[in-house]
Structures are given as C-alpha cells and as structure tokens.
Amino acid sequence: MAGKHRKEKITRTPTKHQLSRWEREKRLSRTIGIATAAVIVAVLGIIGYWVYSEQVLPYQQTVIKVNDKSYNMDYFIKTLDYYSKGQSSDITKMYADVVAQAIPQSQAVIEGAPAENITVSDEEITKELEQMKLPRDDAGTDLVKTRIIARKYTQQQCVPNLPGPVEQAEVQAMFLETKSMADDRRQKLLLGENFTTIAAMLSLDPVTQGKKGYLGWLPKGYEDRVLGTLKDSALKNVISTLDVKSISDPIYDESMQKPFGYWVVEALEKDDTKGVHARGILFSFKDDADSVRARLVNGESWADLAKQYSQHASKDQGGDLGWVVVGSDNSQLPRLLAAQEMNKISPVTRDDSLTTKGGYWIVQVLDRQQRPLDDSIKETLTEECLGGWMQGLLKQEKVENLMDQKQKDFAINKVIKSRSQ
Secondary structure, eight states: OTTOOOOOOOOOOOOHHHHHHHHHHHHHHHHHHHHHHHHHHHHHHHHHHHHIIIIIHHHHSEEEEETTEEEEHHHHHHHHHHHTTTOOHHHHHHHHHHHHHHHHHHHHHHHHTGGGTOOOOHHHHHHHHHHHTOOSSHHHHHHHHHHHHHHHHIIIIIGGGSOOOEEEEEEEEEEESOHHHHHHHHHHHHTTOOHHHHHHHHOOSHHHHHTTTEEEEEETTOTHHHHGGGTTSTHHHHHTTOOBTOBOOOEEOTTOEESOEEEEEEEEEEETTTEEEEEEEEESOHHHHHHHHHHHHTTOOHHHHHHHHOOSGGGGGTTEEEEEOTTSSSSHHHHHHHTOOBTOBOOOEEETTSOEEOOEEEEEEEEEEEEOOOHHHHHHHHHHHHHHHHHHHHHTSOEEEOOOHHHHHHHHHHHHHHHHO
16 A cells, blocks of 8 residues: 555663673673582582592502502402401401401412413312302402312312321320329229229319310321320320320329319418408419428428419519418408418418419320321311411521501401491
8 A cells, every 4th residue: 555654663772881781681691600600510529529539539449568569458348348248347346457468468369370371261269259259359359269279289289199098096085183092093994993083073174074084086197186185294294105094104294284282371461451461372283282381380491482483473583472461362362361260370271262284194105007198188187288388488588568547447447337228
C-alpha cells in the first residue's frame, strides 16, 4: 500500500558512561571467574596433595634395601598380609619383624638358586599361587617362588644326605635325691623290682617321672634331639658305655635341678619393722645339711661352710641373709625365722618353694640296635640343612632395614583394617 510507509527503528549510540560501566562489569565478571577458578584449583591441589601424601607417598617409600634392590611399603604390606594370613590381629603384629627378615631372605634364595641348578617355571608359580590363594603380584610371586626353591633344594641336597640306620640304645632312667637312696633302689632293681613303677613314684625329674622312666630309643650322635630338656644332663655319656641289661651305679649330676632344698638358719636380731636378721645355709641334700649342722653346733665357721655348701645367693656373704620380712613371700624361710629362737641353730628344715641342684641317676639300657632315625629327627635335620643354606646366602647380602616403628605400625594397621572390610 503506497500510502503507508515503514517506520524505521532508531538505534541509539551508547553513551561514554554506559560503555564505561559495561567495561567495568566485564572486568569484574572476568576477575570473579579467574578467582573462582583459582580457588577451585587450590582446593583440588590441596585434595590432590593430601591424597598423594596420605594414599600414595607412604606406599612408595623404600622400607627395605637388599644390595641394589629396593622394596617399598606397598610390597611390605602385601607380604605381611600373605605371611600372616588367617591369623588374629595380635599375631599379625608379631609378624612384622618376621617379614622384615623374610624379604631379604627371599631375595637371597632367589638369587642363589641358579648356583644349585634350581629353576622355577611360570607354570609352577601359577599352581603355587592358586594353592595358596594369593594374587599374582610381586610380593605373592616372590613368596611362592622362594617356597618352591626351598622344596627343591631340600629334595636335591638335604634328603639325600640324611644318615641311614645308626646305633640306638633303648633306655630307661630315674633321677633320685641322694646316693644312699640311689644305692638302695639299685639293689631293689637288681632283685627284681619294676623300674617303671619306682621311676613313676620317686624320680625327681618331671620328664622321667612323666614317662615312668622310659626314654625310648636314643640314637648315638643324636641324643640331644631326643632328650630335650635332659640334653645337658649326664645321661648322654652314660648311655654309650653301659652294657645292655645292666643297671648303672648311681651317677652324680650337678646340672640337674630338684624342686626343694634344706635350710639351716640362725636368727641374729629381730625388729618389729625390719623382720629378722639371720644367716643361713641352703643345702641340696639332707645328709649334707645334717652333717654341716653338727659342725656348726661344734663351733665351725658359718662363713666357711656357707661358701662350701650353700646354694643360696648369700653364700658369698658368708650366709648372711640380711633382714627377712616375715610373710614377705611364700617360701619356707620367713616362716622358719619367725618361729626361730634367737641365737639358736635351727633344725634341718625342708623348703619346697625353691630349687636346688644335684642328684643321682640310675640308668638301664634295655637293648642296642642299628635302627633308622625317627621321622621327627629326619625332619629336624632337613630343616637345619635348608636353614644353613639360606643363612649362608643371606650373609652375602647387604641388607638395610629403613623402617621405623611408625612405619611398622602403619603397615600392621593397614593389614588389620583390610581384613575387617
């Protein structure tokens, strides 16, 4: 329509004041954006540093070095977990020091295997890992590889060198208090009394009493491995010389202990607070106690006789017991002194609250044969063979344990915590 015309939109040019305000707003917005980004970066940096310092760095720290090889905390924690698998928290704590020694030992064994022509295949490692239910990581692989090498060394070097049949003696023995008692029992045994019956009733040694005198077969050269707590006694030397079926004369053994002794004491002073000042001699044998008491009554020196006979620590002080508080312990001595008349030598009094040394063995060899060693002895010899090889290898290694107690506790806590999840 010609009569109509289009109304044009008028665009106004912003003023200088408006332009200036817009520029300020843009700069402010940009500044806020940059500041916000900086804050975010800073927060992320703090979080990242915390994660690194708390969750990454402790695991990467070297805790053990063997020659030029380093083992970090992650490796140690995994090895500790594998070694203590199935154990309680308290037992796991005890394994930390074991693992600190086992890691260098493992490396020494792995490095020493080629010299013994021992190799381990990947299939063997996989099978062992599956049997032990361990993951295939460095710690698990080293553990099972060491076990495989140890088994192969045992089979190749230890088992073939085990001794064959050796001379063995079938032995029974009892330990008695005095020579007179031992002489009496020996005569009754020669007349037919039962050895086991007497040993069960009278032997002062808990081993022979518990076994009714029967010690079984003792292999020559390996007696210590069978005698146990009796390995340092006089038995070993007697067994090799005693004829079969014969009964030994009483054999004095100063190394053996018996659960009693005999006191002879004299009260020198009494005080309501301090107790009793006394001197005394502790005897192993009643016969000695009776004899020495008579000598004391006749005026012989307490100091000299105490040094010669007493098995108490006061012997070097001439038998001076110092001040003994009545009721201070459960031994017979305080009770004895409480009832003792001043400056009078007491009668011989037995004390079952302490131990003294000395006694007499009676031994009989029932039979003597060439026999194979028991499996328990063979197992011990095998373990010693393997242990000797492993220790020899370890001595060639330069080992550095860099862990402090804080790191050790960290590893223990990580293992324990992982099992509770």
